[in-house]
Amino acid sequence: MEKTDGLSHLISEAESPSGEQRFNQFMQKLGKNPNSKNLDLNNCALSAADVAELASLLPFLQELEEISLSWNGCIGGTLKALTVHLHHVNLLKVLRLNNCRLTAEDVISLAEILPMIPDLEVLDLSINTHIGSSMKAIAQDLKNVPGLKELNLHMCGLKHDSLQGLDAALQHLAELRKLDISCNKEIGGGFKDFTAHLASLKNLEILDLHQCCVTEEDVTVLSQVIPLLSNLQELNLSSNKNIGVSPDPLLGRLRFLPKLKSVAISNCDLSEELFSSLAEAALHLPELEILDLSWNKCVGGNLKLLLGALKLATEIQVLRLSSCNLVTEDLTLLTFLAQDGHLGRLRELDVSYNNNISDEGWLLFCQGLAAFKELSVLDVSLRPSSCRDCGTWFSELLAALPQLPALAELGLQRWLLSESQRKQLESFNQDNKRNIRFDC
Template sequence: MSQTRKKSSSDGETKPQTSFVNKFLRGSKLRSSKAGSRKESNDLKTTDSQPSDETQTTAPVDTAEPLASEMEVGCRMEKNEQFLQKLGEKAVDKCLDLNNCGLTTADMRELGEALKVIPNLEELNLSWNSNVGGNLPLICQKFQAGSNIQRLELVDCALTSEDGVFVGQLLPLLQNLEVLDLSINRNIGGSLNSIAQGLKSASNLKVLKLQSCGLSQKSVKLLDAAFRFLHNLRKLDLSCNKELGGGFEDSSAQVATLEHLQVLDLHQCSLTAGDVVSLTQVIPLLLSLQELDLSANKKMGTSSENLLSRLRFLPALKSLLINNCALERETFTALAEASIHLPALEVFSLSWNKCVGGNLKLLLETLRLSTSLRVLALSSCSLVTEDMALLASVIHTGHLARLQNLDLSYNDSVCDAGWAIFCQNVWLLKELTELDISLRPSTFRDCGQWFRHLLCAVTRLPEITEIGMKRWTLPPSLEEELRCFDQDHGRSIHFDHGGFQ
């Protein structure tokens, strides 16, 4: 079921949904009649005592049991059909999406039975149903070895520690599983031993997401022991586990075996200086890495110089997020020098690192060479007017031509002259769709004459749709110009400003 609940069939407004579900279930019934007894069909090949279909139709002594069985199956299918109709689920052949639909305990008991009529189910999403917690076995206990499930999403389901143990026991049965998302279930950290044991059997897993799951230092050690079995892992998300800090100090060796890993998310994990030292030996070996998020780990500011300098060995890196890491001049310098060697970089976020202010010149070569850069985030970096002049110069000389999103918000120390020179050159960013120059929540300022340059630039930016200008207020003269702009150009451009004087 989608996030928008469908009305039940009794409301008389669900004809399209009813016909869709019926169509879906007809396919399921057909598969059930053919594939649902695949095991029995296989047994026929090895057991001569089983009568064939022809024998069953001609031997009166054998007809009663199949007839009763067919009636029982038909009754159960009808009940399951009614249940799935009631849910108004969003399903297409092999996918069942029941996220955020307020499942009750009774629903989950019925759902477990209903899954029997979807023998080829490949994707199951139960996310944002809080009652799943404590009841997960009611739904998934019918899964058998050799299940076709490839994607299992249980985000924010209030899973209990016992549910975590059940997941660990379930994983060896799901040999085809490629995506497992247990994020925002804070109580399963205590059962990670069971989950980690189960992961050793999940050799086809490509995505593992354990964001905000109450992981601890010990959890890292348990996961590290499982990593050497996950040869196909492409994405690993351990973010927002604040008790995880220190876990990598002695337990990161197996991370290096994830040779196909493309995404590593460790933001807000309270990484320690020891973690950073250990990760310095590992991350540069992940040659397939395309996205790295180390944001909100403030202890990196004094200890990450070596790690950041070695990012140059990751030529496939497309996204580098290092927001709010309390970088210092030395660590920022190491990062700036390494970023020159990242030709594929598309997303680069340095927001909330105050040391960038006054030192943007260290990124000059990167900004000139980054022909693939789409997103540049420099929010709350204490930028000064000289930094804006440098950025304007880079734009003026034809660089950053593919930039789509530019975040310069919360840089209140830039004077009107700085905004003016920037706005005079921003029109050269022809692919720009979003620009944010908002002020801090505690600051309100009147727009200067640079706003006219911005309006002029917008007329020459064919893709722009959003301009963040929170807490910039427009005096009457500029208010009138904005009104005229809206009338004359008729484009859907949202100026999110602080209002009129």
Template sequence: MSRTGKKSSSDGETTPQAPLVNESIKGSKSRFPKAGSRKESIDPKTTDSQPQDKTPKTIFLDTAKTLASETELGSRMEENEWFLKKLGRKAINKRLDLNNCRLTTANVRETGEALKVLPELEELNLSWNSKVGGNLPLILQTLQEGSKIQTLELVDCTLTSEDGVFVGQLLPRLQKLEVLDLSINRNISGSLNSIAHGLKSTPNLKVLKLHSCGLSQKSVKLLDAAFRYLCELRTLDLSCNKELGGGFEDTAGLATLEHLEGLDLRQCSLTADDVLSLTQVIPLLSSLQELDLSANKEMGSYSENLLSRLRFLPVLKSLIISNCALKCETFTALAEASIHLPALKVINLSWNKCIGGNLKLLLETLKLSMSLQVLRLSSCSLVTEDMTLLVSVIQTGHLVRLQKLDLSYNDGICEAGWTIFCQNLWLLKELTELDISLRPSTFRKCGQWFRHLLSAVTKLPKITEVGMKRWLLPVSQEEELQGFDQDHRSSIHFDHGGFQ
């Protein structure tokens, strides 16, 4: 007899098998009574002599209720799949990524429903959807105590101050939260008191990003009070908050982040008092691997002591201090400290004019940083002497791991400087990107060094991009480049901005 028909019980009685349920609902079968057990439950002969937990009517109602619940859940799951398919997305490995889906108001409501049937969800990304703003409580109201969410990304969602208050109230429910990104939501600054209070209840938080959120001096004070509770924090991004300047005058909480690996304070209008306070704090962050202080121009006059103390960060891998208006004395302090940073992989000193003619101060660092992969010296007023020095370091094999080299916007380098550089460029076997473009206001003709450049590039197995905008090519060199492009079109791109 068919397995879907009747099945004989142990005493010869036949019972109908339980109705089939959507197989995608895990564990649903265990909720139904097994075939063959029905007699023991409802046989009137045994009712008086044996105690029963449930009457036949109760079992029938419970079974019907379970079926209705499972049917409703199955229906929701189908609706959820249809909703995600409509957006061209799907939940994969406990991750739901709806970033930049152009969610409509109707979609936002559907997202609230979709989350109900994803109780195992660990990562949720709603970034770059402006309609999320003002509707966040509606979307995330299903996240209850014990939620498994570990990552919540809400970048540029036009969040309102009310949304910010809701986030603060939601955080205590998200005990497993490890990543929170609220970047580019300027209106949440008014509700930072609520957010900071909620952060105190997220002991497992490892990444906090508040880039471009309109933070103020007061915001820093509120956050600093929360830092004491974030013992596991690894990454802190407060960048591009121009009103934040002056808020670091007393940051005792920041100093407690002993596991912090990444600190981004670029374009925060840091003041002299901020720099003084950070001079005391940053050396205590011994686990720091990435530090970005770029676009804080007041640092140029007040950061000598701060930069000299970078020597106490033994595992620092990335140092970005571009566009900080460094003075000769502050650059000297930085150069002397960098000798003690052997783990450096990234150095970005672009847009600091004082480096021109003084690259020799960085000579020992370039020799000792055997792991250096990225060197950016754009718009540093470099001169031919600096290029000669750089070539000497290349020749001695101290930059063998260099992958990206940016020498753009250094118009003071003469033809001899470019020639000696291009003649030795082939020694950088790991190089993938090179930029020697001129500044937008400058146009110059390529000299004979261009042939050396083409020759060197053919010997660099990993290079993919060569930037040389606003260099003018005579007809003969133009033909050479066109021939080169045809031979290496699939692997190397010369970004020359068109022939002039």
């Protein structure tokens, strides 16, 4: 009788699926292709049972280099079930837990495991709004991942003490390339406690501080530190209105960052003086590809201040001037620049929400539109509160479209089109074998 039981046990073990088979079945159940190095379960509506099953599979996934579990709300409160097994995947380089409803306890359990994954290069905890109070714990353990290249803490509920802890961690993160602490409104006023080691990040390429409620005192501190980040390529300061009222020359000092490719300063309430200072600094940014000045009313009537920089910006691909109070003269300037051979690589032009441009201005712009040879996205929409008839420029617009082979999207919201004009747009793609999205 005992022998029979033993034989049954052996048969049962032989028939039980291997770890690899179990992993394949788990991924197939979720409609994903199994990959031994990249576990991508973003937005998979994982259940608590799925998380538990995944945790049991980690010992069989020792080759994993990337784990992405973003946009799975059930991860919140259950992360410890995973972290206790993360030591099995010590080759891990990328961990993304974006918008997982993480709790303070989750962050603490993650901090405890960081020494076990020393090769980590990317840590993304963005849009976990309740972890700010526990960020100090993880900041203390970031010294265990000295090769970290990307740290995303966008919209994490960070507070002043979070910045203090984070600054202490920066001294151990010499390889950091990207730092995103945007949309943390409660850190405004705390940057004096954050910049002691920020300037030491000589490899930093991307710094995102948009919508951080920076104070005038913060601007003073940042104007001293940001120009020292000699390898910076992307800087986002948007939606920080105190930048526009601070007397400190932060924007003017961007001239010391010649590698800048992207500058976003939308909705910063810039004064004409500050805009002029930025325009002068832009003369020293030869690699500039993206410039976002949207929602700064001072640009209207003053775009000529940027003329020299736009002539030199041979790499410029994206220019956003939405809601800038542009006038006819500004739009004419852009048109003449393109016709003179500048802005030749421009792919995206946003001049929406600028209701002060006359029909004559739009007419001249559309007549010269073909000069923007690589344009793929164009937005000329009006403000939400507005409606206006298309003038004679509409026919010029239609005539220019066949000469813009890359154009894929055209924004025309709140322009009142006649029935005939709508039909012309509807038939354009079919007649010209194109696939332009007309947003009317």
